[in-house]
Structures are given as structure tokens and as C-alpha cells.
Amino acid sequence: MKKITGLTQSEVNQQKELGNINVSPKPLVKTNRQIIVEHVFNLFNAYNFVIACALVAVQAWSSLFFVVIVTSNTVIRIYQEIRSRNMVAKLNLIISPQTKVLRDNQIEAIDNEQIVLNDVIYLETGNQISADSIVLDTTVEVDESLLTGEVDPVLKKVGDHLLSGSFIVSGACHAKVEHVGIDNYATKIASEARNRKPVVSELVTFFNKVTKFTSFLVLPLSIFMLYQALIVRDESITMAIVNTSTALLGMLPKGLVLLTSVSMAASVVRLGKKEVLVQEMFSIETLSHADVLCLDKTGTLTEGKMQVQDVISFDHSLPYDIHELMTSFVNGSLDNNATFQTLANYFQGNTKYDTKDRISFSSARKWSASLLEGVGTIIVGAPEFIIPDLSMPQTVEEARQNGARVLLVAYHPSFDAFEDDLKNAIPLAAIVIFDPLRKDAKEAIAFFKENDVAVKVISGDNPVTVSALAAQAGIDNPSHYIDATTLQTDEDIENAVMHYNVIGRATPHQKHKMILALQSHQLKVAMTGDGVNDVLALKDADVSIAMGSGSDAAKQISQFVVISGELSTMVDVVKEGRLDTNNVERSASMYYLKTIYTIVIAIAMVILNMPYPFIPFQMTLLDNFVEGFPSFMILFEKNISKQKESIGRHTLRYSVPNAIAIICSVITMSILSTRLGLDMNELFTILYFSTALLAIHLIYRIYCPINWYRGFVLVIDVIGLILATRLFWDWLALAPITDVLIKYILVIVACGIVLSTVISYFINCYLDKE
Numbered sequence: 001m002k003k004i005t006g007l008t009q010s011e012v013n014q015q016k017e018l019g020n021i022n023v024s025p026k027p028l029v030k031t032n033r034q035i036i037v038e039h040v041f042n043l044f045n046a047y048n049f050v051i052a053c054a055l056v057a058v059q060a061w062s063s064l065f066f067v068v069i070v071t072s073n074t075v076i077r078i079y080q081e082i083r084s085r086n087m088v089a090k091l092n093l094i095i096s097p098q099t100k101v102l103r104d105n106q107i108e109a110i111d112n113e114q115i116v117l118n119d120v121i122y123l124e125t126g127n128q129i130s131a132d133s134i135v136l137d138t139t140v141e142v143d144e145s146l147l148t149g150e151v152d153p154v155l156k157k158v159g160d161h162l163l164s165g166s167f168i169v170s171g172a173c174h175a176k177v178e179h180v181g182i183d184n185y186a187t188k189i190a191s192e193a194r195n196r197k198p199v200v201s202e203l204v205t206f207f208n209k210v211t212k213f214t215s216f217l218v219l220p221l222s223i224f225m226l227y228q229a230l231i232v233r234d235e236s237i238t239m240a241i242v243n244t245s246t247a248l249l250g251m252l253p254k255g256l257v258l259l260t261s262v263s264m265a266a267s268v269v270r271l272g273k274k275e276v277l278v279q280e281m282f283s284i285e286t287l288s289h290a291d292v293l294c295l296d297k298t299g300t301l302t303e304g305k306m307q308v309q310d311v312i313s314f315d316h317s318l319p320y321d322i323h324e325l326m327t328s329f330v331n332g333s334l335d336n337n338a339t340f341q342t343l344a345n346y347f348q349g350n351t352k353y354d355t356k357d358r359i360s361f362s363s364a365r366k367w368s369a370s371l372l373e374g375v376g377t378i379i380v381g382a383p384e385f386i387i388p389d390l391s392m393p394q395t396v397e398e399a400r401q402n403g404a405r406v407l408l409v410a411y412h413p414s415f416d417a418f419e420d421d422l423k424n425a426i427p428l429a430a431i432v433i434f435d436p437l438r439k440d441a442k443e444a445i446a447f448f449k450e451n452d453v454a455v456k457v458i459s460g461d462n463p464v465t466v467s468a469l470a471a472q473a474g475i476d477n478p479s480h481y482i483d484a485t486t487l488q489t490d491e492d493i494e495n496a497v498m499h500y501n502v503i504g505r506a507t508p509h510q511k512h513k514m515i516l517a518l519q520s521h522q523l524k525v526a527m528t529g530d531g532v533n534d535v536l537a538l539k540d541a542d543v544s545i546a547m548g549s550g551s552d553a554a555k556q557i558s559q560f561v562v563i564s565g566e567l568s569t570m571v572d573v574v575k576e577g578r579l580d581t582n583n584v585e586r587s588a589s590m591y592y593l594k595t596i597y598t599i600v601i602a603i604a605m606v607i608l609n610m611p612y613p614f615i616p617f618q619m620t621l622l623d624n625f626v627e628g629f630p631s632f633m634i635l636f637e638k639n640i641s642k643q644k645e646s647i648g649r650h651t652l653r654y655s656v657p658n659a660i661a662i663i664c665s666v667i668t669m670s671i672l673s674t675r676l677g678l679d680m681n682e683l684f685t686i687l688y689f690s691t692a693l694l695a696i697h698l699i700y701r702i703y704c705p706i707n708w709y710r711g712f713v714l715v716i717d718v719i720g721l722i723l724a725t726r727l728f729w730d731w732l733a734l735a736p737i738t739d740v741l742i743k744y745i746l747v748i749v750a751c752g753i754v755l756s757t758v759i760s761y762f763i764n765c766y767l768d769k770e
Contacts, residue, residue, distance in 0.1 A: 004136055004174045006102030006120035020117035022131050022180040032082060039078050044252065045070065047218070051245045055616070058238040062731040063616035066249055069623065077261060084265035084281070087272035097552045099123075099130045102174065117180050123162070124172040124336040125360070126551030132184050133162045133175035138334060140171035141362055143553070145536060147185070153362065167535070167553040171360035172334035201282035202289075203260055203584055206647050210595065214251045217599060222248055224606045232609060243612040247605075250598030250619050260584050263635075267576040274572055275548070275563040283559035287543045288577030289643060290453055290526040292518055293570075294511075294537070297459035297466050298405075299530040299547055300567065301473055302435040304338055308346035309404060310432040312393060318411060320375060322429045326409065328353040329370050329378050335361045339407070340368075342433060343380075357415055363460055363533030364507050371415040379418065379425060382462065383408035384485065384505065386422050392430060399432045403468035405461055407431040440568035441473040447571045449476065451578075452642040453526075456501045458511055460533055463504025470502045478502050484510050493517060512536035528570070530554050545570060575640045582639040585647050586702050587631035589654040593698055594619070594627070596659035597666070597691075604667050611680075613666060613687045617731050625721040626695040630703075633713045649767055657759040658698040661752035662691050669748065676744075681735040688734060690748040692721060697753055701760070 007015070015021070030038070039045075048070050055063050098109045100122040107122055112130040115121065121133060123140070141153040144166040153169050156162060162175055164184040179185070222244055229240035264285070268278045278284060295301055313322055326347040332355025333340055340361065353372035361368035367381025383390055386408050396406055410425035412418035418425065438444075448455050455475055459466045463481045470478035481502035487493050493510055494517040496503060506514070515537045518525045527534070527541035530550025538544040538557050546554040548563035555561050562569050605612050645653075666687055669676075673683040696718060703710040725732060735741070 004102065004120060005105060007116070007118060008104055011118070012103060012116055015116035015118065018117075020180055021113065022115035022177070022184075023113050030081075030085065035081050035085070036078055039074050039081070043215075045074065047252070048249075051248055054241050055245055058241045060238060060242050060245075060616075063242055063245065065617055066620045066623075069620065080262045080265040084268040087269045097128060097130065097556075099127070115177060115180060117177055119177045120174055121177060122172070122174055123168050124334070125168050125170060126337070126553060128167040128552040128556055129162050129164050129175075131177045132164050132179035133177050135160050135162060136174040136176055138171060138173045138358075140173045140360070141169050142166050143169045143535065145539070153364070167551070169533075170362035170365075172336065201285055203285055203581070203588075203647055204282065206588075207260070210592070211252060214595065214599065217602075218248055218251060221602050221606065225602065225612065228606065228609055229611060233611070235611065239611065242615050246614045246616045246619055247598060247602040247612045249616055250594050250614075251602075252595070260580075263580045263584060267580055271573060271576055274569055276569055276573055277561040277563060278559070279561065280559040283543055284573070284577040285581050286524070286577075287526055287560075287574055288581040289524045290543055290574070291523040292454045292456060292525050293448055294515065294518075294525060294527045294541070295455065295457050296529045296534055297457055297461055297469060298338065298435060299550065299565070300528050301438065301441055301457060301469055303438050304435065304530075304547075304565070306338060306342040306405070306433050306435040308342060308431060309399070309434040310395075312396060312430045312432065314393075314427045314429060316411075316426055316428060318426065318428070320411075320428075322409065323347060323349075324352045325372070325375065325378055325428070326380075326431075327351065328355070328372055328375075329380060331355075332370055332372070333358065333360070333368065335368055337361065339405075339433070343407075343431070359419075364509070366460065366505075369415070369418065375411075377412040377415045377418045378428075379410045379412060379422070380407055380431075382505070383430070384462070384483075386410050387425055387427060388423070390427055396430045396432065397464075399434075400462060400464040401468050403434075403437070403465055403472060405433040405435065405465055407433065437469055437472050438567050440566055444567040444571050445474045448574075449474070451574070451640065453574070454501070456497065456503070458497075458503045458506050458514060458537075460506055461504055463502065466504040467502050475501050490517075494520070508533040508536050512540065515541050545573075575638075578640045578642065579638060581643050582641065583631075583635050585643060585650050586634055587627070588647055589651050589702055590627045590631050590695075590699065592651050593655045593659050593662075593695060594622070596655055597662045600659075600663045601666050604663070605670070608667075608670060610670055613670065613684050614691075615684075615733055617728070618688055618733075621721075621724055621728065621732065622692055622695065625717055625724070626692070626699065629717055629720065630699045630713065634703075637709060645767070653760070653763055653767055654698060654702055657756040657763060658694055658701070658752075660759055661756040662694050664755060665690050665694070665748045665752050669744075678744075679735075681733070682741060684733070685735040685737070686741055686744050686748065688732065689745045690752065693745070693749045694752045694756070696721070697749075697756065 052064060052067050097112060099112055099115060100107050100109050101115065102120040102122060115131050120136065123129060135156050135158050137158060139155060139157050142156050142162060143153050144163060147163055147165050225244040225247060226240055229235045229243060230237065264281050267284050268281055271278055298304060311322060326343065327349045328351045330340065330344045330347050331351045353375050355370050356373050357371040359369045361381065366385040367379055369377055369379045371377050379386055383392065383406060387410060400406055407430070408427060409429045409431065410427050412421065412425045445455055457466055457470050457475060463483045467478050467481045480500060481504060482496050482500045484503055484506040487496055487510065490513060493513045497514040497517050498521065511534065515525050515527060524542045526543040526545065527537050528545040529538050530547040535553045535557055538546065538554060544558040545560040545562060546558035547565045548561055560573060602612060669683060669687060699717065700714060703714060
């Protein structure tokens with residue numbers, strides 16, 4: 001082969017001076033200023049700012065306390081996002097991809113952004129191509145699925161073009177860089193092809209729908225309420241502004257989006273400290289919903305520290321020493337996967353037979369081959385894919401049953417014809433490779449099984465080997481396995497993945513189809529992998545998790561990168577997701593209680609031509625003891641159970657019954673107040689206390705079953721509300737408490753609890769029937 005020379009340092013410097021450097025537009029990482037602007041200058045804050053200005057204009061100072069809450073929420077959110085961004089940036093530095101370049105006749109690894117035009121780069125299996133290039137020496141197979149959607153590998157010969165964003169799945173080659181920076185193919189399509197699957201957050205989607213709906217009501221309701229107060233009822237401007245502001249403030253749950261984003265961002269930081277890079281924040285939520293976890297074997301279930309345990313020679317008449325053949329084979333191979341690195345560590349020495357031609361390993365073929373000078377073709381790979389009917393010695397079968405990987409070394413005289421005549425290859429030896437199970441595997445698998453996550457091992461290895469390791473790890477029904485080579489149709493693949501937990505000899509395309517099959521049954525699928533053979537499946541899984549030692553392509557496409565590679569770390573990720581989701585779900589019902597009753601009561605008051613029966617400071621105090629304190633304290637209870645229903649159904653189950661009870665009590669008392677001889681101040685006092693107690697009844701329902709901690713929080717919440725009400729009595733504009741008012745409050749609360757219980761019963765029957 002023609003000797004390939006790269007650039008000299010002088011030529012590199014010249015290209016840099018010309019600006020021909022592989023610097024692409026940076027990913028959208030927000031600056032501190034952008035984060036601050038985003039959280040300060042938004043529609044929600046503008047909405048609160050207008051209300052605050054109106055209250056300042058009428059000097060309603062006691063009604064402005066909500067500004068303190070909104071400001072503190074904004075500051076906390078800014079701080080948490082900056083902290084989370086910094087943690088992600090720090091971990092990104094650890095896994096930042098590099099490319100090998102040939103400069104001054106020396107191979108060196110450099111950051112992708114240091115590549116210059118005309119550089120000669122060296123690409124191996126698993127490498128993502130960092131700049132458009134032209135193949136210089138050997139044939140490679142390239143996966144362009146992230147760019148074109150085409151799942152079949154593309155053969156690239158000398159002179160063919162390699163597109164940035166694609167990755168090598170078989171072989172290795174030198175290539176000359178033809179485009180850099182913004183001229184690269186992937187950059188021209190705005191990096192869309194390299195983006196991982198977008199995460200759709202159920203929580204955020206639901207919050208946005210509610211916010212959009214309430215936003216439509218804000219303007220018309222405010223106009224109607226101000227018109228009636230000022231024109232129809234001829235109230236003072238102060239009273240009109242205060243009452244209208246109270247209704248508008250109650251329509252949007254001020255702290256809920258904060259609670260969600262802060263919870264997720266805090267999880268990003270906590271997971272970062274455990275060496276987990278979260279590349280999509282809301283994938284934490286998605287993982288909490290996972291029904292199935294699909295694991296690769298090598299490097300995920302096992303430690304990835306493979307060692308040759310034994311080399312068993314077969315009887316044959318060829319005059320070659322197996323150690324000399326394999327030493328020449330690995331020295332002339334361009335493969336760099338873990339298996340070939342293991343072989344290279346074992347078969348060391350001088351090359352006796354030069355390599356004249358080769359076919360690199362691919363996950364689809366399951367073998368590689370080299371034409372050795374003076375010998376012929378040596379094939380190394382999975383026995384079933386080389387000589388399917390070969391009967392292995394008993395010692396080899398026993399090794400498989402103990403979880404060892406077995407490779408076959410075979411000989412064929414013709415390099416040009418051997419692919420069509422593999423069954424007539426001559427078996428030379430079996431190589432037994434041992435890869436120990438991860439020490440934390442059994443404990444991690446037990447956690448998933450106990451927490452409603454089905455675990456399946458889908459591997460390209462021999463099903464007997466996979467079954468043995470699955471049994472050691474505690475996978476359900478490990479002896480009930482299937483060989484993917486027997487699966488001929490998409491229906492076969494679907495049946496296999498639905499009925500088997502251990503699948504061996506799966507190709508990358510089959511893994512991909514298995515993920516899609518599980519999803520077609522409405523299952524949320526999490527997929528872990530580390531090699532190029534996992535990328536297709538990772539790309540379409542609901543949650544993708546790459547191991548830190550994995551290929552560039554796997555890490556690029558995944559939502560999580562477990563840098564430490566420990567299986568137990570995935571348990572931490574699931575726990576974080578479930579903690580966040582459960583906490584936000586329970587809190588949402590507390591927050592949406594006020595949103596529901598505020599909207600309906602505001603509409604009712606417009607119809608009845610009556611002032612809104614609360615003032616801003618009353619709502620702020622209720623916010624703290626109905627939404628803030630209970631939802632905050634529930635964060636300290638570690639609920640890692642799987643979410644049973646959507647946040648919308650949870651809100652319907654819990655918020656709606658109590659909201660209806662509050663709405664009915666407010667409307668009824670507003671209509672009957674004159675007949676009962678209550679003035680407006682007495683009416684508002686009754687409604688303040690009855691609303692507070694019915695809201696606390698909701699907290700009780702959400703907290704059920706009550707344990708000592710939840711009971712303690714409830715008691716503290718009630719005591720806190722009573723003390724705060726007494727302390728701020730004048731600010732709350734409440735009438736003096738009399739026996740008559742207490743009687744009305746108790747009757748309303750009792751009736752409200754009965755009504756909410758009845759409504760809850762019918763709602764539960766409806767939801768549980770579906």
C-alpha cells in the first residue's frame with residue numbers, strides 16, 4: 001500500500017492562519033445573562049408585574065406580598081439552572097470526543113475542533129466522523145442512519161466520501177478532511193441529524209395546556225370584573241383593583257413550574273456528582289415511567305474486562321501453529337473493539353504471516369477475516385455464523401454454560417470465494433473468553449424487578465452464554481431463551497421480545513425492531529448499550545443510556561451517559577426520576593385546586609355581579625399553607641414507587657372533588673349571605689376559613705394513608721395556618737370571629753367534606769373502570 005503522510009506542523013499552522021479549522025456553531029448552551037433574561041422577562045412575570053403595578057397605584061401595600069414569593073421563585077430557578085448547566089458542562093468535558101490525526105508521521109488524538117482542512121484522520125470502528133473526509137486506504141462500513149434514516153450500513157471504498165455525523169461500524173481507515181466547520185454536511189443541515197430523540201415531558205405538556213387555557217381567560221375576565229365593579233356596582237378603584245387582582249393571581253399556579261424545573265435541575269446536579277451525564281433534563285421523568293429495560297450483555301451486564309481463558313485446538317491436517325496464525329491475524333487487523341483488544345493482549349509476538357487483505361468485523365456478520373500471505377484466509381468470529389452445524393467439544397459447551405464467550409478460528413483456502421462457502425471452512429481452534437458479571441448487577445436487577453420494570457437482555461452473543469450470565473444476574477426465566485438467528489419475520493421478532501427475557505445472536509437491525517415492537521404494545525422502553533451495534537436501538541428507545549466506555553456514536557445519541565459504567569448508577573437515575581415525578585404529581589393536585597376554583601368562582605361572580613370574595617394577601621397565605629409547605633415537606637419522603645396514572649388523572653381524582661366543594665360553598669354563601677344577615681366582611685371571613693379547611697382536607701386525601709411523618713406535617717400545617725392568620729388578622733381584612741361565624745364555617749366544611757367524598761367516589765369509579 002502507498003505510504004500515507006499527514007500534514008506537517010507548519011502546514012497545520014498555515015491552515016489555522018487561513019481559518020480552515022473544524023469549528024462548528026456551538027450547541028445552544030445558555031449564558032448566565034440568557035438564563036437571567038429568560039426567567040425574569042417572561043409572560044408569567046409580566047402578568048404578575050402588571051398586577052403589582054395596579055396594586056401599587058391604589059396603594060394596596062398589604063396585597064403585594066405575592067411579589068416576594070414570585071421574586072424568590074425566580075431567583076431560585078435562575079440559580080438552579082445555572083448550577084445544572086455548569087454540572088453538565090463539566091461532565092461533557094470528560095466524555096468530549098477526540099479524533100486521531102496523522103501529523104509529522106505521528107498519530108495523535110486531538111479535540112475535534114483542532115482538526116484543519118486536509119488533515120489526515122484515522123477512523124476506527126465506533127468513531128463518529130467529525131469532518132467530511134475522503135477514504136485514502138482501506139474499505140470501511142459506515143452507518144449514516146443519523147443523517148439519512150437509512151439503517152443499512154454503507155460500504156465506503158478508497159476515494160468515497162465520508163459524511164460528518166455518520167460513524168464507522170466496521171473496519172478502520174485513513175481519510176483526508178475535505179470540509180471543516182460550517183462547510184461540513186452535518187453542520188449544513190443544522191445538526192438535526194445528530195440530535196438525539198427529543199423528550200416529550202408529560203408534566204410540562206400538561207402544565208402548558210393548563211397555562212394556555214387559563215391565559216385565554218385572563219383578559220376577558222379582568223375586563224368584565226373591572227367593568228362590573230367600577231360601572232355597575234360603583235365600587236372604589238382600590239376595591240375593584242384588589243378583588244380583580246386576587247382572581248387573576250389565583251388562575252396560574254405560581255410555584256408549580258418552578259417546583260418541576262427545580263426538582264429536575266437538582267436531580268441533574270445530584271446525578272452529575274455520581275458521574276451520570278444527563279443530556280436531556282426531562283428524560284429523568286421519562287425514565288421514571290419505563291416499563292421495560294433492555295440491557296446489552298458485554299460492558300453493561302458484564303464488566304467489559306475480557307480475558308482469554310483457554311485456546312482449544314481442533315484436529316486438522318494443516319501445518320500451522322494456532323498461536324502464530326492468531327498473532328499474525330490480530331497484528332494485521334484494523335478492528336479495535338473490546339474482543340479484538342482482548343485477543344491482541346493474549347496473542348503477542350512477531351508477525352510471521354503478512355496480511356494481504358481483510359474484511360473487518362461487523363455486528364451483522366459476527367466475524368472478520370484476513371488473507372495471510374502463504375497461508376490463506378483465516379476467519380475469526382461466532383461459530384454459528386461461520387460453520388453453523390459445527391459440533392463443539394464438551395469443554396467448550398461447559399464454558400458457554402458458565403457464561404464464557406466462544407470464538408471460532410477457521411481456515412479457507414480462497415479469500416475471494418470463502419464468504420459463499422463458509423460451511424466448508426476448516427475449524428482450527430476455539431477461543432474461550434471470560435468476561436465477569438458486574439458486582440452490582442444482581443442487586444441492580446433485583447431493584448428493577450421489585451419496582452415494576454421488566455428486564456430483558458438482548459445480545460449479539462451466543463444465547464447459551466447470555467442465558468448463563470442472565471441467571472447469575474437474577475433475570476427472570478433465564479433458561480427460557482431464544483436464538484435471534486431463528487427469527488425470520490417481524491412477527492417472529494415481536495413474539496420473541498414479548499415472550500423471552502433472554503435473546504442471543506441479535507443483529508443491530510433486530511435490536512432496533514425489538515424496541516419498536518415493545519413500543520407498539522404501549523410500553524415505555526429504556527435501552528442501554530455501548531457499541532455501534534446498539535445505536536439504532538438507542539436512537540428510537542424512549543430512554544437511551546450509554547456507558548461511559550462506549551463508542552462515540554452511542555454516547556452522542558443517548559440521553560444519559562453513565563460515565564462510571566456501574567449498573568447500580570442506573571438505579572439511582574430511576575430513583576431520581578420517580579422521586580421527581582411522584583413529588584410533582586402530588587404537588588400539582590394541591591396547586592391546581594386553587595386554579596380550578598379561582599376560575600369557576602371568578603366566572604360565577606361575574607354572572608352574579610358580586611365582588612370576588614378574596615383579597616391577594618389571603619390567597620398568598622393560603623398558597624403557603626395549602627401549596628407551598630405541604631408540597632415542600634413531601635419532598636423529604638422518598639417515594640420511588642412507579643407512577644400509577646397520569647398527572648391529569650391524578651388532578652381529576654384529587655383536586656376536582658375539593659374544588660367543587662369550595663365552589664359550591666362560595667356560590668351558595670354568596671347568594672344566601674343577605675338572607676342570613678351577613679355583611680360582606682363576615683361573608684369573606686367565613687369563606688376564607690372554609691376554603692382553607694377544605695383545601696387542607698385535600699392535603700389529607702393526598703397524604704393518605706397517614707403515617708407519623710405525614711400526620712406531623714398536617715398538624716404543623718394547620719397550626720401554622722392558625723398562627724399566621726392570627727398574626728396577620730388585620731392584613732387579611734377578616735371580621736371578628738363570633739359563635740355564629742364559627743357555626744357557619746363548621747357547617748360549610750362538614751357539608752363540603754361530604755360533597756367532596758361523594759364526588760370523589762364517582763370520579764374514582766369512572767377512572768378505575770377505564
